Every structure is written in C-alpha cells, then in structure tokens.
Amino acid sequence: MKKHVFFSFILLCSSVHLLAQQSELSENKKQLLATIAKHEKEMIRISDSIWTYAETAFGEHQSAQLLADYAEKNGFSMQRNVAEMPTAFIASYGSGKPIIAVLGEYDALPGLSQKAVPGRDVRVENAPGHGCGHNLFGTGSLGAAIAIKELIAKGKIKGTVRFYGTPAEESGGGKSYMARAGLFNDVDVSFDWHPDADIKASMQSSQAEVDLMIHFKGKSSHAAADPWNGRSASDAAELAANGINFYREHIKPSARLHYIIDESGNVPNVVAEKASLWLWVRDSKRTGVVEMEKRVRDIIKGAALMAGVDYTIELQAGSYEVLVIEAGAKAMQKNLELIGPIVYSKEEIEFANSIQKNYGLEPLGINGKINPLEQQRADPDGGSTDVGDVSWIVPEVGLLVTTAPAKSPWHSWVVVACGGMSIGHKGMMFASKALSFTMLDMFENEKLREEVRAEFLKKKGNEVYTPMIPDTAPPLR
Ligand SMILES: [Zn+2]
Structure with a gap:
C-alpha cells in the first residue's frame, strides 16, 4: 500500500516535471x-x-x-x-x-x-x-x-x-x-x-580482456596396458589449470582469470591425445592484461613441458x-x-x-x-x-x-x-x-x-x- 502511494507521487511529480521541461x-x-x-x-x-x-x-x-x-x-x-x-x-x-x-x-x-x-x-x-x-x-x-x-x-x-x-x-x-x-x-x-x-x-x-583457447596434443595409448607409451593432453590441461590457480594468488584485485576445460580426452582407458582449456584474462587496463597474458603463456608452456605434450595457443578475441x-x-x-x-x-x-x-x-x-x-x-x-x-x-x-x-x-x-x-x-x-x-x-x-x-x-x-x-x-x- 505504502508503495502505491509512493509511486503515484512519483507519477505526479514526473508528469509535472515533464511539462515544466x-x-x-x-x-x-x-x-x-x-x-x-x-x-x-x-x-x-x-x-x-x-x-x-x-x-x-x-x-x-x-x-x-x-x-x-x-x-x-x-x-x-x-x-x-x-x-x-x-x-x-x-x-x-x-x-x-x-x-x-x-x-x-x-x-x-x-x-x-x-x-x-x-x-x-x-x-x-x-x-x-x-x-x-x-x-x-x-x-x-x-x-x-x-x-x-x-x-x-x-x-x-x-x-x-x-x-x-x-x-x-x-x-x-x-x-x-x-x-x-x-x-x-x-x-x-x-x-x-x-x-x-x-x-x-x-x-x-570496462575490463580489457583476451580470450585464449589452448590446445594440448599428446599421444594416445592403453591407459592400463602401456601407459608409459602415452603422453596425456588431459594432464597438461590440469597442470595448466593448477598453475593458473596458483598464479591467482599474485594477481591484482582488479584482475580476473576464468577458464573451463573445453575438451579432455574421450574415455579413461585411452590416454588423452587431445585436451583444451578455454581461458579469459581480464584487468581494468590493457597494460595489465598484456602483462598477465605473458605469465599465463609461461604457465601453459610449463604445463606442456611437464606432461611431455605439444601445445598451441589460439587468440580468439580481445578488447580494450x-x-x-x-x-x-x-x-x-x-x-x-x-x-x-x-x-x-x-x-x-x-x-x-x-x-x-x-x-x-x-x-x-x-x-x-x-x-x-x-x-x-x-x-x-x-x-x-x-x-x-x-x-x-x-x-x-x-x-x-x-x-x-x-x-x-x-x-x-x-x-x-x-x-x-x-x-x-x-x-x-x-x-x-x-x-x-x-x-x-x-x-x-x-x-x-x-x-x-x-x-x-x-x-x-x-x-x-x-x-x-x-x-x-x-x-x-
Ligand atoms: Zn550487452
């Protein structure tokens, strides 16, 4: 009820206001x-x-x-x-x-x-x-x-x-x-x-931003019979995500990092040949994004090295x-x-x-x-x-x-x-x-x-x- 009185008041004021203006x-x-x-x-x-x-x-x-x-x-x-x-x-x-x-x-x-x-x-x-x-x-x-x-x-x-x-x-x-x-x-x-x-x-x-798709490429093998022959792209995606989460401790309050695992193998008994991580890096200034992107690229390189797989980073979009x-x-x-x-x-x-x-x-x-x-x-x-x-x-x-x-x-x-x-x-x-x-x-x-x-x-x-x-x-x- 109180609300109705309030809104009729606004209505009255604004029509008067409009007429005056x-x-x-x-x-x-x-x-x-x-x-x-x-x-x-x-x-x-x-x-x-x-x-x-x-x-x-x-x-x-x-x-x-x-x-x-x-x-x-x-x-x-x-x-x-x-x-x-x-x-x-x-x-x-x-x-x-x-x-x-x-x-x-x-x-x-x-x-x-x-x-x-x-x-x-x-x-x-x-x-x-x-x-x-x-x-x-x-x-x-x-x-x-x-x-x-x-x-x-x-x-x-x-x-x-x-x-x-x-x-x-x-x-x-x-x-x-x-x-x-x-x-x-x-x-x-x-x-x-x-x-x-x-x-x-x-x-x-708004926040400046880059949108990266990271593709890891390993080698498939039987996950139980001969896992030593395989190189897991899923491992690399997980390691990269871990690295990004550790890096989170050291980013500025104005920055944001968010990702999803876009692809990660098909079944557990095949060592994953392919995996990808979709990552957005944002900060209040483009300069901040450029700096973070360098660190993120190093983390991805490190993750690929640990897992023994290849990787490519695809820039999908970015804005000031x-x-x-x-x-x-x-x-x-x-x-x-x-x-x-x-x-x-x-x-x-x-x-x-x-x-x-x-x-x-x-x-x-x-x-x-x-x-x-x-x-x-x-x-x-x-x-x-x-x-x-x-x-x-x-x-x-x-x-x-x-x-x-x-x-x-x-x-x-x-x-x-x-x-x-x-x-x-x-x-x-x-x-x-x-x-x-x-x-x-x-x-x-x-x-x-x-x-x-x-x-x-x-x-x-x-x-x-x-x-x-x-x-x-x-x-x-
Ligand atoms: Zn919109």
Whole structure:
C-alpha cells in the first residue's frame, strides 16, 4: 500500500516535471522528440522481432537486415557487409563534418530463451534469448540516428550522422574487426547505450580482456596396458589449470582469470591425445592484461613441458577497456535531467515485483529515476565490451537505461522477459531520446566537441590503438 502511494507521487511529480521541461526544450530537441514518437510503433515492432529472432554472435542475419532495411527505407545510404562480416553495416546520412556516430548491437545469448512473462517459462527449448537486451540496444540507437537525420534533411543542422550495425558483442567482438578495418577513423564523436537496471550517464570503464583457447596434443595409448607409451593432453590441461590457480594468488584485485576445460580426452582407458582449456584474462587496463597474458603463456608452456605434450595457443578475441570521457557524460547527464524519469504503470511495477520474487530476489520494483552523475572509480564494473576498442579511436559517450527491474541479474531470463515487453520498450524509447539530444549537442556545439576531443587526446596519451584480435578474418559461423 505504502508503495502505491509512493509511486503515484512519483507519477505526479514526473508528469509535472515533464511539462515544466517541455518549454525549456529547443526547437530542434522538440523536433527530435516528435520524430522518435512518430517511429515508436515501428521501433517496438523491430525490437520485438529481433527479440524473437534471438540470433547469436555473427549469426544475426535477420536482425541486421531488419535494422539495415529500416535505415535504408528512412533515406540512409548503406554500406552492408563491412569488415568481412555479413551482419555488420554502416548507415549514413548527410555530408561533411562533424561526423557523429551511434553504435547498435543485436546479438543474443545461447540457452536463454524465455517468454515475456514474469516467471521462468522457456519460449523455444535450448534456444538463445536476449539476456543482455541487445534487441533494444540496436533499435534504440537507430531511432536516435533517424531523429538526427530528420534535422539534417530539414537543414537545421549540418554534418553526417552514422549508425554502426555492430555484430557479435557477446563473443568475437565485431567492433574490434570494424575498428581494425579503420571504419571509425573519421568519426568526431561516437555514442552508445546499454540496457541496465538504472538510468545513468556512463562514467565507469570496462575490463580489457583476451580470450585464449589452448590446445594440448599428446599421444594416445592403453591407459592400463602401456601407459608409459602415452603422453596425456588431459594432464597438461590440469597442470595448466593448477598453475593458473596458483598464479591467482599474485594477481591484482582488479584482475580476473576464468577458464573451463573445453575438451579432455574421450574415455579413461585411452590416454588423452587431445585436451583444451578455454581461458579469459581480464584487468581494468590493457597494460595489465598484456602483462598477465605473458605469465599465463609461461604457465601453459610449463604445463606442456611437464606432461611431455605439444601445445598451441589460439587468440580468439580481445578488447580494450572503455576510455571514459567525462565532458561527454556531463552533456548526457544534462539531457537525462531534461527528459526526466521513466514513469511505470501499476501493471509494470507488479510485473517487476513478481519477476523479482520468482527469481528469488527482494521485490524492489523498477528504478526509472535519473541517477546523479557518478565519479569514475579506479576499478571498473565487471565485464568487457568491444565498445572499448572504439573508445580508443574516437571519443565515446555511453549511457545506461533501465530496461529491467532494480538489481536484475544480467545475462539471465529476467532481462529476456523484460526486453520483450513494455518495461524494455520504455527504456529503449528513453535511450533514443537521450542519445539524440546529446548527439544534437555535438552537432550544434563546436566548443563541446573540442572539449570532448581534448579530453580524449589527453587520456589516450601515446597509446596507439592495436587490435587485440587475431590477425585473421572474423570467426564467422
Ligand atoms: Zn550487452
């Protein structure tokens, strides 16, 4: 009961807030809102379709096509199949400088299929699901690009807007391949957002990371009759894992090492000829990852030597930490406050509370308020993203928007469920508005662009962007 009174109060405040703010909006910002409102129905349809397709890394054929076709239909000129990836594309509108970009993702996660209901209910057995909300991410970003495009078309602003369709964020790192191909080099400022349980201008970095697959190759023999003739690849995998676990004692608190035994022989009575260990090395800075990777490679070499087997280390992916641009985050924060909180219906709050209860969490409702701007912490939030790579080439401005209940476990069915209904849709529409407002600021305000660029150059220092991905074509499926 108390909660209902509280939420009606929020509702009242926010509608008053919104009305008061409307008069403060510039004509161009009003125009952005009008365009986004005009596209809302179609955006929800596109997002829900991508949610249903639920295509995983590099296999996002229908999702990429849907977004690209909608961009083309809205007058964007298209470059499809960029950086050797059929599901990567760039949609551009306008000409000349400044070039303001927005990134979109659309890959799903394996095994997370779920209906848009507040309890665990699998939609398609063993199928993927949008447990990171990328159906909303891609569509929300495209909505912002279309709104900006309308202003360019009407001659209200000058320059180029670009939407980057970036595949395989969850595995493989599509943006790293696009970065390697030089596709971001002429961009002035790039934007991204991510679904979350809070609304924030992004002030936290991510972890730099390398993803290694280690293959051991031994000699098979009868494990009881003549084990002395065999050399066990499984032994090497275990020894390597042991070494990594001992090394764990000596890594910094900011670092993470995690692995699985991906393969380890077939049956106990055959000395294992093949075994592999899949390992991720992460730290808050790329320099830390590079240092740890050297030690890890020595441990693997030692393990192979002890077991008397051969080995190869396959670099599968890798990304930089995100370079945070505070001047960009401050500009974003102003716009978040201008737009005001997301207001939820009684049904949505009930949906949130019941999903939290069903997951075993406290029913805390949904947090639609605008958080104050944070200070950047020395230790980033856990996890890595290929947005990090883009952020070392151009200044990157990030945003987090609520698309799931408070304290939701990410990469879970909870996020899938909310991303396929109005809680997710509201977050997506909010993201379109906030992104387009701040993108507009970058078009209109040359001083802000210069400030952002100066901070970027200062923070980047002498670092020359070096892709942390294999020297080969993207690992398409
Ligand atoms: Zn994600």
